Amino acid sequence: MLERRLPRWLAWAIDREQARRAPFLAHSPLFAGLPRRLLGRLGTRFLEKAYDAGEIVFHEGDPGRALFVVVEGTVEITQATPRGEHVVRTLSAGDAFGELALIDESRRSGSARVAEPARLLILYKTDFDALMDGEARIAVVVMRNLSRVIAAYARRNPVVVTEPAPRPEADERP
């Protein structure tokens, strides 16, 4: 990055917040393997928002439009069950959630609620798509990491078939 190459007397020209963002994103499993140059470009696409404890980031069933990365605080991912709300994961600084929104705008499989006052980085699919159009490497690396996340999720939650699906030829004919 530029801040390492600049002489000390030019340090005032460096945006500290932006300079911290790239190394921070490098620690997220989703962006692991991206070179610093691309992390810098990716970092500019994130928006930041502060949340108070108890605030809802998104509801289960909403269309997913963005990926969130926790900068500070904790966020709980919950799912509604007949017995009430069930906490699936608790996320802290560096963790990302809502990753599937980068693939399509499918509905959220759980709700996200802020447990402790938090600052979140938000990457919208529109911005990510625009970035991928110009930088195929970002697409390759992030999609590979995303595949790993999905594979890990699938291994943790195997699909159990309880009864065979009805066959069309088994239908009763008049």
Next chain:
Amino acid sequence: MKPSWLVTIVGVAALAWLARGLALPVFLALTFAYLLSPLVAWADALAIRRSVAVGALFTVMIAVLLVGGLLVGPRMLTEASALLERLPTLAIQIDTSLDSAARELVEAAPVFRRVLPEGGGWVHRFVLARPPGDPSDFFEHAGHLFLFAILVPFFAFFLLRDMPQIVTAAMNRLPPEHVETSVAVWRELNGVIGRYIRGVVMDGLVVGALAALGLWAIRVPYPLLLGVFAGIANVVPFVGPLLSAAAAALVVLLTPGQGLAGVVRVLVLFLAIKVLDDTLIQPLTIGRSVHLHPALLLGSVVVGNHALGVLGMIIAVPVATVLQETVRLLLEHRRVLARRHLRSGAGRLDG
């Protein structure tokens, strides 16, 4: 609605009404900011402070404008003053042609006598012989231009420098659970408008350069002036290319020794540029930023012209795109809210 919201809305509306004179400079500054935003984003990626990046960008631009003005300006001024000197002679030539054409038309179909204005010499009467305006008008126009030259870069500078802070402040004031969808609408529109503005400007530059080169190659007078006009007019969909071709054809028609063959050459040149623009240049510059049905596109240009004249025609396409996308996303958001309401109702029933 809460009284505080009502007071805020009325206050904002009153402020907007008082500051309506600033609408055009703000619009131009926004356009300018959209044009420069990729360069500022590039500096952001290098973690250079925005104020430093935008300041450096403006300094470079002023230098480029000065050098460009020194290189191309004198030639443009020469062409423009030559055209202005020839204007009275050209007006007489056009009037003579128009008068004889009108006489023939009225003789062939007397019904046109009611439609056409009385007497001849239309260009001289309606364009050149207008009563001179008040001298204060000149100073008013000059004052407006000077104000624009100061205000547009000034607003653009602060828009580029402070946009991230403005966005963060706006997001922190939005209800948290609506942030994702509301900001998604803005991000989508921001992308569409940015791509459209940058695409249109790039398209205009390429078309203008091609027109200037083509006109110079077929020996049409004032190629630089006509090329610049073709580039600027290209911003107006449908009408712009027709206007620039007509202007060049008119200049050829009134140039001794060019004749009808010259007009045909100019029309073929502009047709070739239009075909090239539609098939190659526009897909590369404007690309997929606009998803409007051609009928809606034409309709928006007509409505824009009716409402705001030339400015309306220029902004018609992005405004129609923004409206279409906003309606689509808001309808989708409404469906989501309805689904959420239904689920919470079902939850209460289950409970």
